Amino acid sequence: MNSELLIVEDDRKTRDLVSAFLTYQGYSTAILGHHDDIFDTITRTPHRVMIADLATLLTRSHDILDKAWEASPDLVVIAYGQTDSSRPLPHNERLLFIPKPLNLDELESVVMRAREYQFLKATTAEPATSEEFPHFLCSTIIGRSRQMLSLFELLEKVAESNATVLVQGASGTGKELAARAIHQLSSRSNKNFVPVNCAAIPDELLESELFGHVKGAFTGAYANRPGRFDLADKGTLFLDEIGDMKANLQVKLLRVLQSKEFEPVGSARSQKVDVRIIAATNKNLEELVANRDFREDLYYRLSVIPITIPPLRERREDIPLLINHFLGRFNRDKRRLVKGFSREALEILRNYDWPGNVRELENLVERMVTLKESGFISPDDLPDRYLSRRQTGRQVAPPAPLAPPPLEELPAEGICLNSAVDAFENRLILQALQRTGGNKKEAAALLNLKRTTLIEKLKKKNLQFDP
Numbered sequence: 001m002n003s004e005l006l007i008v009e010d011d012r013k014t015r016d017l018v019s020a021f022l023t024y025q026g027y028s029t030a031i032l033g034h035h036d037d038i039f040d041t042i043t044r045t046p047h048r049v050m051i052a053d054l055a056t057l058l059t060r061s062h063d064i065l066d067k068a069w070e071a072s073p074d075l076v077v078i079a080y081g082q083t084d085s086s087r088p089l090p091h092n093e094r095l096l097f098i099p100k101p102l103n104l105d106e107l108e109s110v111v112m113r114a115r116e117y118q119f120l121k122a123t124t125a126e127p128a129t130s131e132e133f134p135h136f137l138c139s140t141i142i143g144r145s146r147q148m149l150s151l152f153e154l155l156e157k158v159a160e161s162n163a164t165v166l167v168q169g170a171s172g173t174g175k176e177l178a179a180r181a182i183h184q185l186s187s188r189s190n191k192n193f194v195p196v197n198c199a200a201i202p203d204e205l206l207e208s209e210l211f212g213h214v215k216g217a218f219t220g221a222y223a224n225r226p227g228r229f230d231l232a233d234k235g236t237l238f239l240d241e242i243g244d245m246k247a248n249l250q251v252k253l254l255r256v257l258q259s260k261e262f263e264p265v266g267s268a269r270s271q272k273v274d275v276r277i278i279a280a281t282n283k284n285l286e287e288l289v290a291n292r293d294f295r296e297d298l299y300y301r302l303s304v305i306p307i308t309i310p311p312l313r314e315r316r317e318d319i320p321l322l323i324n325h326f327l328g329r330f331n332r333d334k335r336r337l338v339k340g341f342s343r344e345a346l347e348i349l350r351n352y353d354w355p356g357n358v359r360e361l362e363n364l365v366e367r368m369v370t371l372k373e374s375g376f377i378s379p380d381d382l383p384d385r386y387l388s389r390r391q392t393g394r395q396v397a398p399p400a401p402l403a404p405p406p407l408e409e410l411p412a413e414g415i416c417l418n419s420a421v422d423a424f425e426n427r428l429i430l431q432a433l434q435r436t437g438g439n440k441k442e443a444a445a446l447l448n449l450k451r452t453t454l455i456e457k458l459k460k461k462n463l464q465f466d467p
C-alpha cells in the first residue's frame, strides 16, 4: 500500500465516500478500517496525509499523533469531528481540523492546504518551523526574506502616522499592494482607498479627475463633479506612476500638499481636504529631478517616508513561498489540482532573474495551472524563456550562436548538396546533444528548434547519441 492519503474510519459508508471523492480528485488513497492499525501502517509505509476522525485520535490521546510524527515527520493529519474544550487539540502546524458533519468541498480545500504545506517543506532549503511558516501582512503581502520582514515592520510603523509616503520599486514588485497595506493598517481603513493612475489618464483630464470640476468649467462639464481628492477625504489617495505627472499638475499637487486645500476646475473657491497621500513610481525620481523632469520641491514633499521594494531576484527565498501561494489560489479559482513544481523546475525558477518580478511569477503560475491541470510541473512544462536562462546561469553569457558556421569551399569536382547539408545538420545535432549531455530539450534550445522537432529529426535520420 503506497498512497498519498490514508483514510482511517471505522464507518464503512463514510470511508468509502471520502475515498471515492478524493480518488476522483486525483489523489491515491488507502483506507484503514481500524484505528489500532494506524501506527503499524504508518511505520511500514510512508503517507503524506492521514485523515481521521478526531474522536479516534483522542481515544488514544496524542500518543498516536506523536508516534505517527516520529515515524513520518512530514505527515499532515486532518482530523474531523467536534472539538471539546476540556480536551484541546495539540497546537501543531501538521494538524488541521474540520468540523463535522464532513463537507467534501471543505475536505478538498484542507487536503490542498496540507499538500501546499508539504510542497513548501520539500522545496525550501530551511525547514519550515511554525515561526517561519508563511509570513503575511494584511493577509495579502507574502514574504519571508529579511528584506520583506523589515518591509512589513516599516509598513506597520508608517501606517500609524499620516505622513506622505513615496513607494519606489521596479515594475511588479508589489508597490500598490504595499500602499493598500498601509491604508488597511491605518486608522483611515474604514474610509476610502482611492487609486489614481497618473500615467493612464490623459493629461488634459487628470486635473479634473483629481480635483473635480464645476458645471460649465469646460465643454461637456454639464454638472459639478467631485474629484478623487473628494472621494479620498479622511481616507487615502494613491497616486500611482507619479513620475509621469506633467509639470503644471505637479505645481497644483504641491499646493494641496502644502495647504491641504484645492480648487475644483472652473471654481475660485478653495476646498479643505484631509487626505493621506501615498505616491508610487517605478521610475527613478531622483534622476528625473536631476534632469529637471520632476520638481525637486514636490519630490521632497512626497518622500517624507521613502519606501523601496526590492526586486524579486534580491530576495529569492520568497520565490517558493509565492509560488505556493499562487498555486493554491489558482488551483482553487480554476478548480485544478496542480500539486507543485518539481525540484528541478523550482531550482530553475529560483535562479531566474524575474525582470517582471512578482507579477511575472504570478502570471507564470497561472499559465502553468491552466495548462497543466494536475500533477507536478516539470522543467519541460516551463516556457522556453525560463529554460534558456538555465543554460547561461545567473551570469550573462553570450547567446548561443544561431547562424550556421561558415561552409567549406565548394570542391573543384563539385558536391552532392543534399548529402552535404544532411551531414552538416547531423554534425550540429550531435554536437548539441554532446554539449548538453544528451538532454534533448536543451539541445533543441541550442539549435533553436522545438524539442519535438529535434526528436522527429533524430528518428528520421536514425541518429543515435551515446553520452
Ligand SMILES: Nc1ncnc2c1ncn2[C@@H]1O[C@H](COP(=O)(O)OP(=O)(O)OP(=O)(O)O)[C@@H](O)[C@H]1O
Binding pocket: 140, 141, 142, 143, 169, 170, 171, 172, 173, 174, 175, 176, 177, 178, 281, 282, 322, 358, 359, 362
Ligand atoms: N509580496 C507579495 N505577495 C503576494 N502577492 C504579491 C506580492 N507582491 C506582488 N504581488 C502580486 O503581484 C502583482 C503585482 O503587484 P503590484 O500591482 O502591487 O505591483 P506594482 O509594483 O504596483 O507594479 P507596477 O509597477 O507594474 O504597477 C499583484 O497581482 C500583486 O497581488
Ligand SMILES: [Mg+2]
Binding pocket: 175, 176, 240
Ligand atoms: Mg502598480
